[in-house]
Amino acid sequence: MLSSKVINESHGQDSSYFLGWQEYEKNPFHETLNPSGIVQMGLAENQLSFDLIESWLDDHPEVLGLKKNEESVFKHLALFQDYHGLPAFKDAMARFMEKIRGSKVKFNSNKMVLTAGSTSANETLMFCLANPGDAFLIPAPYYPGFDRDLKWRTGVEIVPIHCVSSNGYKITREALEDAYERAHKLNLNVKGVLITNPSNPLGTSTTRDELDLLLTFISAKKIHMVSDEIYSGTVFDSPEFTSVLEVAKDKNMDLDEKIHVVYSLSKDLGLPGFRVGLIYSNNEKVVSAATKMSSFGLISSQTQHLLANLLSDERFTTKYLEENRKRLRERRDRLVSGLKKAGIGCLKSNGGLFCWVDLRHLLKSNTFEAEHSLWTKIVCEVGLNISPGSSCHSDEPGWFRVCFANMSDQTLEVAMDRVHGFVEAMVMNTTHGKQKRTMWDSRRRSLINKWVSKLSSVQCESER
Numbered sequence: 001m002l003s004s005k006v007i008n009e010s011h012g013q014d015s016s017y018f019l020g021w022q023e024y025e026k027n028p029f030h031e032t033l034n035p036s037g038i039v040q041m042g043l044a045e046n047q048l049s050f051d052l053i054e055s056w057l058d059d060h061p062e063v064l065g066l067k068k069n070e071e072s073v074f075k076h077l078a079l080f081q082d083y084h085g086l087p088a089f090k091d092a093m094a095r096f097m098e099k100i101r102g103s104k105v106k107f108n109s110n111k112m113v114l115t116a117g118s119t120s121a122n123e124t125l126m127f128c129l130a131n132p133g134d135a136f137l138i139p140a141p142y143y144p145g146f147d148r149d150l151k152w153r154t155g156v157e158i159v160p161i162h163c164v165s166s167n168g169y170k171i172t173r174e175a176l177e178d179a180y181e182r183a184h185k186l187n188l189n190v191k192g193v194l195i196t197n198p199s200n201p202l203g204t205s206t207t208r209d210e211l212d213l214l215l216t217f218i219s220a221k222k223i224h225m226v227s228d229e230i231y232s233g234t235v236f237d238s239p240e241f242t243s244v245l246e247v248a249k250d251k252n253m254d255l256d257e258k259i260h261v262v263y264s265l266s267k268d269l270g271l272p273g274f275r276v277g278l279i280y281s282n283n284e285k286v287v288s289a290a291t292k293m294s295s296f297g298l299i300s301s302q303t304q305h306l307l308a309n310l311l312s313d314e315r316f317t318t319k320y321l322e323e324n325r326k327r328l329r330e331r332r333d334r335l336v337s338g339l340k341k342a343g344i345g346c347l348k349s350n351g352g353l354f355c356w357v358d359l360r361h362l363l364k365s366n367t368f369e370a371e372h373s374l375w376t377k378i379v380c381e382v383g384l385n386i387s388p389g390s391s392c393h394s395d396e397p398g399w400f401r402v403c404f405a406n407m408s409d410q411t412l413e414v415a416m417d418r419v420h421g422f423v424e425a426m427v428m429n430t431t432h433g434k435q436k437r438t439m440w441d442s443r444r445r446s447l448i449n450k451w452v453s454k455l456s457s458v459q460c461e462s463e464r
Contacts, residue, residue: 011152016375017042017144017391024385031410039415042385044200044353045406046234046270048327052320053269056310063309066302077301083294085114089304092311093278097263099317100233105245113279113290114304116297118230118264119149121277122194124293125260126154128286129224135159135188136226137179139171141356141392141399143200150194159183159190160393165358168347169202171195171210176217192224192258193217198231198241201392201401202356203332203349205235211247218258225259230277233268233321236329237350256282265307267353268324274303328353328405331412335404338416342423353405357386360398362426371397382422384415 005011020042029037057064066074090109097107115121130136132155138146140160150156161179163169176193183190193214197206206214218225227244235241248255261280266272276299279290311317335355336346347356363370368390375388378400389399404412 005153011148013148015144015147015391016372017387020375020379020385020387023379027383029383029411029414031408031414035414036383038379038383038385039411039418040385040406041403041415042387042401043406044267044403045272046267046324046328046353047407048331048405049270049320049324052316052323053310056313056316060309063306066305073305077305081298081301083114083291083298085112085299086301086304086308088312089308090114092308093263096311096317097232097280100268100321101241101243101246105243105249107280111280111282111287113281113287113294114299115277115279115290115294116275116299117266117272118228118262118277119145120275120294120297121262121264121279122146122149122226122228123154124290125226125262125279125286126150126156127293128289129226129260130154130156130191131189133157133188134191135183135186137161137176137183137190137193139163139169139175139195139199141169141199141201141389141394141401143196144387144391144393146194156191157183157186157188159186159188161193162395165347165396165399169199169204169356171206171213173213173217176213180221190221190223192226194226194228195244196228196231197244198235198351200231200352201354201387202347203352203354204347205239205241205351206244207239208242208247211242211244212251215244215248215251215253215255215259219253219255223258225255226262227259228262230262230264231267231352232263234325234328234353235351236325236332239350241351257286258283260286269320274307275299276303276307331404334409334412335402335416338412339419342416342420344419344423354401354403357400357402358398359400360396362423363398366397368397374398375400378422382418384418 024038024040024042027037028034029039066072066077087109090112094107094109094112098105115124135157136150137159138161140162146158151158159179159182161171161175163171163175180190195206195214198204199206214225225244229243232241232243244259245261248259262277263280264277265274281287332349332355339346339357345358349355359374362374364373371388371390378384378386387401389397392401
């Protein structure tokens with residue numbers, strides 16, 4: 001007999017967000033080996049600035065060689081390390097987080113808990129702040145993985161704060177009160193509000209007015225605030241990033257023990273495989289309990305050693321943040337421009353690794369069934385894995401999250417060609433059935449042949 005966690009379907013991975021990944025893994029796009037495969041646009045990964053990190057590593061071979069002042073530190077790193085983490089790494093993380101926030105917020109490394117990524121950090125906070133059956137309010141649309149990360153093992157419930165496109169998905173007092181009342185009607189004890197800032201999936205940073213409103217709300221309700229700020233260093237356009245800790249300091253509302261921040265290097269540095277995350281809290285009991293829980297998911301000593309050296313290089317981090325933001329802005333602009341040429345609009349974004357794309361005009365009806373049908377066609381026929389709004393708990397059908405930083409310029413061009421061909425075929429065809437399918441299939445084959453031909457010519461040129 002297996003446990004209920006094994007048997008039931010509460011893990012949240014049966015959503016279209018994860019199903020799209022499964023389809024991609026069956027048929028992944030490759031520029032030469034599989035040019036008709038599915039392009040992965042459902043992965044919020046930052047691959048645009050790896051060369052900067054690789055260049056730093058080339059200039060500092062002693063770090064990868066586990067040496068310091070020409071002496072080996074291998075034994076020191078290989079032996080047992082307690083769960084508090086390496087002081088040099090925590091101090092470097094604190095300084096890096098301050099730099100991202102323009103030194104408007106100071107971080108004390110003693111109030112920091114290291115975790116194996118932000119997934120672990122968010123789940124650990126749920127264990128610390130809520131009991132099974134308690135609830136957290138989260139502005140929707142929200143990251144689909146939260147249905148797994150926050151709920152599956154903790155037993156915590158999520159109640160969406162309904163935000164709408166008509167006001168740019170701003171958090172309002174009415175939406176907060178509505179979510180709070182809905183939770184109570186479901187007999188759920190609300191323990192806090194959790195936000196992602198910048199928002200995943202919207203790609204917009206939370207404004208100072210919204211943060212002020214949220215802090216006033218949690219103060220009145222005597223509940224907690226969790227701010228997931230893993231995309232804070234990706235803000236590339238105005239308004240600039242504002243941390244909840246900065247607003248709390250300015251408001252002087254004595255909320256220190258109620259505010260908790262999650263951070264990670266997965267997005268800002270593009271290092272999800274390193275599994276580096278943390279919790280920052282002024283609540284001593286939370287820090288103490290979370291530190292003990294962190295023993296279930298520690299960051300390896302050699303990873304901490306490497307990143308302590310990297311992040312302590314002030315010249316590098318300054319250059320990296322500036323150049324990375326520039327590249328993200330340029331890539332966002334390329335995606336938005338390409339979609340615009342196909343008659344597709346996006347929510348105006350200023351951060352993150354994705355855009356919130358409006359495909360409502362391509363729906364056969366204003367329903368989530370029509371959205372699912374369109375999504376299936378885009379994944380399986382057009383060959384683009386994007387995330388439908390329903391997987392993000394959007395209230396309005398027809399919105400999709402499209403990632404732009406996890407691919408080369410050439411792959412993005414392929415994706416845009418496919419989008420143009422698909423929209424063109426939809427517009428041109430007024431008939432149904434096989435004729436419509438045949439026109440799109442023909443158009444897609446033409447695009448693939450064009451791309452293969454283009455690659456071949458580039459390769460021929462490089463061989464001369």
